[in-house]
Amino acid sequence: MRKQNPDFPLSFFKSVQESSHFTTMWKRSCSFLPSLKHSQFTASHFSCTPVHFEPTKKICIIGSGPAGFYFAQNLFKKVPDISIDMLEKLPVPYGLVRYGVAPDHPEVKNVINTFEKVASNKNFKFHGNVTLGRDVKFSELRQAYHAVVLTYGCNEDRELGIPGENLPNVISARKFVGWYNGLPEDKDLEVDLSSETVVVLGQGNVAVDVSRILLSPIDLLKVTDITEYSLQALSQSKVKTVYLIGRRGPLQAAFTIKELREMTKLPGVQTLLQKEHFAGTENIIPNLPRARKRLSELLVTTASKEQEGSRYFRPTFLHKPVEILGSSESGVVQGVKFEINDIDHEKGIARGTGKYEVNECGLVLRSIGYKGTSVDSDIPFDSNRGVVVHENGVYSAGWIHTGPTGVILSTMSDAYDQSNRLIEDINKKTLNVTNSKPGFSAIENTLNSKSVVTVNFEGWKKIDKIEVERGAAVGKPREKIVDVAEMLRIGGS
């Protein structure tokens, strides 16, 4: 069912004025009206048989996370005569909002309401379970659409490049997040929570997220949409201490203050810091820019605060990992060897001291950032920076454009900027949108020939409904379906 545009007939008028294609069709079907011109359109003309028309400008967006949806939102708002096909590798939409945002941060997922509004536009089509580079080639999309927009994010990890990184029980935080959030490719990840100590390498917000999930009282997680199997595993977890380890000093910490404050308030968990790491910062902190100053002050206050709890969160600075040590028999992780760094707090430059220390642990989570990759050899791509580069008719936004940093707000801002760039190119006629393009019908042929089952937005709503029902049965907002085949059985068309 197509939804009626609520702004009808105003937006319709606007479209009519912009669409020469439509005018032709309209003239044909209303041929009884003598010499019809744009300026002569009045409401009375709507009394003739309604004509279905397809927008002439056809855009394809790859990836259905925040970057893709905010990009689409802005295009619909400013370009009346436009249709958007959104392709997604997974059967279900929303990217990192579904699979990245921590289950105990449901408020952050409120952006989905905006995305649903975008999806309800009659000129928007979602096509889930379509993988660029495998099911459909980039060159085919370029042929079928006036512009292709890449918003597929970053799907690999940066690596440390140190010995022992591939030992069992060294896992990437990205995969760990995918595991507890039900990302199909990570659902079978083996997570060994039998050790009391975990080392998280990296100090960004993802590192704090995984630490919080490991340390949270299970009752707080039970009421979230965390996957049932990870809830089971976490309820039997032996983990008591999580180290959050970074190379640089407390004044360079990469996490933001909200995430730290949340840890300091987590029931039953003490946030312990080493006071000596703050030596020499007293005179610098008051003069720092506001955000950095407030974060540093919270660290200093926490360092000398009496706390209670039998689990420990230990942000540790000035430790550079040099080797991950495994048992000679089983190969399982036993600890991480660090070189102790010294730092010039003012300049933020860390230097090795030649002193080493081993931190014993049974699980290492590597959380030093994501990496963007090209998913099709024809994509204009800068492999050094891991980002898509602009070329005529090819746009990108979000992490695959800026690199993997920033919160949803920064992605939203980038998506608006980049979609404005596309609109400007249309207006300046540097992007040709006057020639006729087949759009999805051309892609559909390819997909049919490869027997690819796709999921449209109605299909996703079916999956969504079942997930919410299954969640309600166990007191959770949602129980995610983690099996692609099952998603396709429910929502495929």
Added chain:
Amino acid sequence: MALRTLCYIGRAIESTKIGLHTVQTGARSLSTSIRVLNKPEYSVTFVRPDGEKIKAKGKEGDTLLDVVVNHDLDIDGYGACEGTLTCSTCHVILKPDDFAKLPDKPSEEENDMLDLAYGLTDTSRLGCQIQLSKQLDGLEVQLPATINDARS
């Protein structure tokens, strides 16, 4: 526009229903409901970075975010987290006098979010935390330049 008109009609019908209902259920609730219906309205103006002014009205106790949502004001990305203090998209800049007039200072949580806002000033607040009141009637707030700019 059509949608907006429908919304207004919808709201008017809703109000009428409340009115009728209370007439039937007795004088006491009637007076309560009249008070609700007659909740004073105050005006607020949002000023875009290019100087364009968007004027709107809201009831006492409505937040600036409520006003934007209820009137479907065209401000890009405003209130992404819907007032749950997990983003800073409803950032507004107040005049120093108005800033001082606000009954509550920003909470730690609001300040944590403001820390991430673009174009932060000493008189910045989140619109979801500012409630309309008699004292603030006619309030004029500036929208920051980097986000919510006049992109059209």
